[in-house]
Amino acid sequence: MNIDWEDIKTVLYLVKGGSLAKAGAQLGVNYTTVARRISRLENALDQQLFLKAKAGYIATEAGLRVAEAAEGMEKQDHSLRRYLMAAQEPSTGLLTVTAPPLLVGPYLAKVIKMFNAAHPNVGINIRATNSTLDLNKPEADIAIRVSNTPDENLVGQRLAKQRVASFASAELAQALQDDPGATIRWLGMTYWTSPPKASLKHYPNAEIAFRFDDMSALIGAVQNGLGVARLPMFLGNATNGLVQVPILQPQSYWDIWVLTHNDLRTAPKITAFKEILIPYFKKKAPEFWGEAV
Amino acid sequence: MNIDWEDIKTVLYLVKGGSLAKAGAQLGVNYTTVARRISRLENALDQQLFLKAKAGYIATEAGLRVAEAAEGMEKQDHSLRRYLMAAQEPSTGLLTVTAPPLLVGPYLAKVIKMFNAAHPNVGINIRATNSTLDLNKPEADIAIRVSNTPDENLVGQRLAKQRVASFASAELAQALQDDPGATIRWLGMTYWTSPPKASLKHYPNAEIAFRFDDMSALIGAVQNGLGVARLPMFLGNATNGLVQVPILQPQSYWDIWVLTHNDLRTAPKITAFKEILIPYFKKKAPEFWGEAV
């Protein structure tokens, strides 16, 4: 009796996805294929792995156990891939870099250009996202992150110390300077709960006027004078029409880090990339630290 | 980039087998399929996994690392199968039992007959061999073994205490009894190095006349008067024409055990089988202990 390991993998993705369609999308196959692999495996094992409810496939206890085995197998798979990447020539293959979207244009793009000039045959894959991609999975090889997310398998190096300040349109900043009793209309991200504590000393009248789920949109709103926002120095200073609100002082913020998986610490491609990335950010460090008004 | 786990498995079997043909035989596919899976994987990884010498496929470092990952995955596979067997109904599926060949006919056959009567829908697979099949792999579910091979994952119960004695044809036994100074011509298995120490007190003149690689052949030789052999009680006493050599006393020997994997300790099918096996051997215990002459 032989079990097809691809079928075991399919069970995992069906359990994780919850429906044939999602599992198929993740696996890169048609969803009918998922259904057929499952039924093939169920026949081979002579055991039901999923209850076929109208709402979708629900894993039985046996199905969950199969998924558990698949997870263990996937760990081997991921570990293997890291080894193979580490063993590869520095000048071939593919490198996936993830970074916060707003860092890509002004900074990472130049690093990539330089790296590409030095290693023209390495394909570069950019994933501009704030979500923490899992470096344990082969979702990305190098991550640039604000704050040093702790994970025992990852190694990190600090790229730049960072500060934030309060930015507004020039007009609004002037108005606030003129009238310390004015009410500050703060703009923040969705998860913001209250105005910055340090600001209340100077402007006790404060309210959160608008919340945004997107940093670019928020910046646009600041440019248009809708209110004041606390922004990283490198963003506020580089955005046309924004100035620091006087009186409110900059504050230290989470630093910028580069993270890689421990297994890839010495991989030629990774070190080659870092050798360009780190000096570049060191040179740009003043932009992240900024200056007080 | 997606790696086919069946291809990874194939690498493992090619590394273990050393040639396409052997790997294919183990995997149950044509050897050309093995060759094509390997080249497909090498292309996908953009790395050479084997050096194609005329003498066969020799794994590169990367190939060995792939095999290592496959080994880890296979452990998951085996563990999963044990779980699934343990979860199965006692009255369905397949049960693989391994035992020393000479125990099968006189003892195990009856146990199987009784088990089959109680559970007619369970397929029974007998592997009559002295080689220690690996119960960690799904090579066998239940092993009957002489001696309790220690393995942390296995659980064992003693089926019977056992003794050995010195057997010969009736004629030869008589001759030896008449002449204590006679030279005993011993018959033994290939790995025998010297006559039984205890026998030298009574018959100091001793030599190993013939060695055999097969126990049945050895017994045949004893029947034909070629010499004296130390045999388990249950064999010597049950063989036509053999008698214990007087004077030489029986000795304790390795006991007979039944072994199963710890994961299957409570599996319905396994316990059902043991519930028949153990009482049967308990009843037959005197045959394994035997009697002194």
Next chain:
DNA sequence: TGATTTATATGCAAAAATGCATGTATGAAC
């Protein structure tokens, strides 16, 4: 040296797996 065994390589046909199109059912939103 010549026969035999054990390797791998490859063209071609059979078999298996997959994708697509279509049909049906269910629950949520309006």
Next chain:
DNA sequence: GTTCATACATGCATTTTTGCATATAAATCA
């Protein structure tokens, strides 16, 4: 209630994988 989105089932054509037959090379042995 009607519409829409989502989910599964299945027949059919296509693609992919596999097995078989055949060819070739190296090593072994009489």
